[in-house]
Amino acid sequence: MKTAAIIPASGLGNRMGSNIPKQYLLMGGIPIIIHTLRAFQESTQVDDIFLILSAEHVKNAELTIVQRYNLSKVIRVLPGGKHRQDSVRSGVDALGDAYDIVVIHDGVRPFVSPELIKMAIGEAVLAGAVSVGVPVKDTIKSLDSQGFVDKTLNRDKLWLTQTPQAFSALLIQEAYRRAYEDNYYGTDDAALVERIGKKVKMLTGFYENIKITTESDLRWGELFLKMRSEKPA
Numbered sequence: 001m002k003t004a005a006i007i008p009a010s011g012l013g014n015r016m017g018s019n020i021p022k023q024y025l026l027m028g029g030i031p032i033i034i035h036t037l038r039a040f041q042e043s044t045q046v047d048d049i050f051l052i053l054s055a056e057h058v059k060n061a062e063l064t065i066v067q068r069y070n071l072s073k074v075i076r077v078l079p080g081g082k083h084r085q086d087s088v089r090s091g092v093d094a095l096g097d098a099y100d101i102v103v104i105h106d107g108v109r110p111f112v113s114p115e116l117i118k119m120a121i122g123e124a125v126l127a128g129a130v131s132v133g134v135p136v137k138d139t140i141k142s143l144d145s146q147g148f149v150d151k152t153l154n155r156d157k158l159w160l161t162q163t164p165q166a167f168s169a170l171l172i173q174e175a176y177r178r179a180y181e182d183n184y185y186g187t188d189d190a191a192l193v194e195r196i197g198k199k200v201k202m203l204t205g206f207y208e209n210i211k212i213t214t215e216s217d218l219r220w221g222e223l224f225l226k227m228r229s230e231k232p233a
Helices: 032-042 055-067 084-094 114-127 169-181 189-194 215-230
Strands: 003-008 048-053 074-079 101-104 129-135 141-143 149-152 159-168 201-204
Touching (some): 003 032, 003 084, 048 055, 055 074, 084 101, 084 169, 084 189, 101 169, 114 159, 114 201, 129 189, 159 169, 159 189
Parallel strands (some): 003 101, 048 074, 129 201
Antiparallel strands (some): 101 159, 129 159, 141 149
């Protein structure tokens, strides 16, 4: 069995309020994207990595990312698209028929671990489609068009969806093909699989597996990184 990882990291990071795309901001003195890629580099279940960057950063990525940080599993660096889904599609289209399992992970979720990657891939072999997530802690309410509470949702059935998400290669390729045939854009890769009738199994991840989107996220990330480094071996 052969597994590919697709890591989309071509966003501009407008919500971060920085001139530097968020994936290149330093966390613990290292770009966020490098923390993410190292987890997949270290995973014994991942054979190859397809890294998706903005077009202007693709040319120099071999030197500034792959060689500089010894990321030998990054075999392709591809240009992303307008939306995250377009960027992932770039990786899905490049897979060909060489892989059995595909794991997709946000480039700015740097606290993913090789153990979490292993769990996602292992379950994908059995279930065909899995996502990592965590149960909602807070009370969730839906609002009407005037901003008033419409109803309080049963949080026992609600989960915050994260990545990695892992799929049979044939399944995710089919889901992407049909999404673009129908001009459909989903909020994550699992949504594309769900819409073609395949159930997605949810796996319990961990709350620290945050997506670095805002300055506040970056501060939390620095704190998590410090806590991790101080944790006894």
